Amino acid sequence: MSSSTSLLARPLGTLRRLGGGPLTRVSVLVLAVFVLAALFAPWLAPQDPTYGELGEGFAGPGPDHWLGTDGGGHDTFSALVEGTRTSLVGPLAVVLFSTVAGIAVGLFTAWRGGWVDTVLGRVLDIVFAFPALLLAILAVALFGKGLSAPVLAMAVAYLPYTARLVRSLAAQEKVRPYIAAYRVQGHAAAFVALRRLLPGIVPTVLAQSTVNFGYALLDLAALSFLGLGVQPPTPDWGAMINQGQTAVLQGQPLSAIVPAVAVVLVVVAFNVVGEHLGDRLAGRES
Template identity: 40%
Template structure:
């Protein structure tokens, strides 16, 4: 593909992506979430563990935007720090899963043969376990905490990346330009870096966006069960757990952490859908045909 054709494809991709308002809004929401995650300790109006018993269970007000909990702690400040913790866990765990999973999947798909069979059977065994059940088992064995939560979520999502990378590698491996490069005596490392990896990034980017959404949910579930992020560090799942006894008298303790989880997960999923429309050739053709038909009408 020539440089001019590549540039035109990139421009078309950006136009298609920016032409979807849902995708743009989702990206803007996630950008705001990332800013909050980075600057949470500076923008939080109160300390996350500042106890003020006389102010306990106060509703949302000018002094406490999201109200206070049973110990008088500011819920808004705790939600900000909990979002920071959730994003940290999600990014690290999914990053780990992507690196390990892509390495296994590309190696299996590119080399084939007995190595492909062995690696993918191991991946299938891990993939057979329910995500939350396997994560619970890992955390129960290693002990609760931030590090083990990251490791557990990373391990359970590694097979997904391995399967996606292998499937994409199998389709790229049979392309003529790869065959020509290999017959010319080009090294395997060069073929992987120059031809295989750049052509499988599309599905991997989409999978990363979707996995980040489920990693947020997994972290919240583990923390809700008491096996994730441990007090006194706030977490969205733990805040919802602690609010169970106060739902009727202090609805804000559960609603605002729940809304934070909902918004972040929804934004990641919608962004993944938008990226799929651009990066998946089949979906891209369908979307362009629909838009072209709309303009013709």
């Protein structure tokens, strides 16, 4: 077996172990392509996406511009590749913060129980009632346009999804005999909760976080589309869709269609993978 065949066999073997149908495997491949594009964007983009020539505005696809240009003469393909990085980093920050904080809050409320569980449960219900995009817009109104304030606001909005899930799972686990055995042996509550109870619920939380990533990406793209998120000249898929509306009127729709397709592909792929992980954990292999 050649070295190239061996290198190809490893990722294919990983896909087979993941299980699921063709849709799940295609979704994993789609996500892998976009992640690689984000990691190696500076080397994959043929041109500087922040540099444009006005004389080449609304140019069609060609050897110099594979997907054409926008109104400012910026290369659409280069902007798409560079925009992958900014479009994925924001949702990643939202999911990381909301997952870590949600696990902490969920474990604490389930372990303490009583009035602590009741009060924090009502607080989570109140936060859950506010749409993430609405909180992000409020954060922009208070702190200005950009990515930092919306990411923090959306992380708070997504926190109840993880916290409520962890709270439910931890409440079921803490009454099991093995938890009681650890407590009888004199182990500290923090040790039992973090080292014994938490590992059993992490896979389910991971499946939920995968789905949350897709929704967070969609919300941040919508915010940038409204002109409240990532600001030009930084490439971003949502901002590209907004700027591409003029290109559509000029007969060059690729500037808007390509980033819109990228958003749809990534969101659908994350939802498919997240649902598959949830089904596997529930014993319902698809």
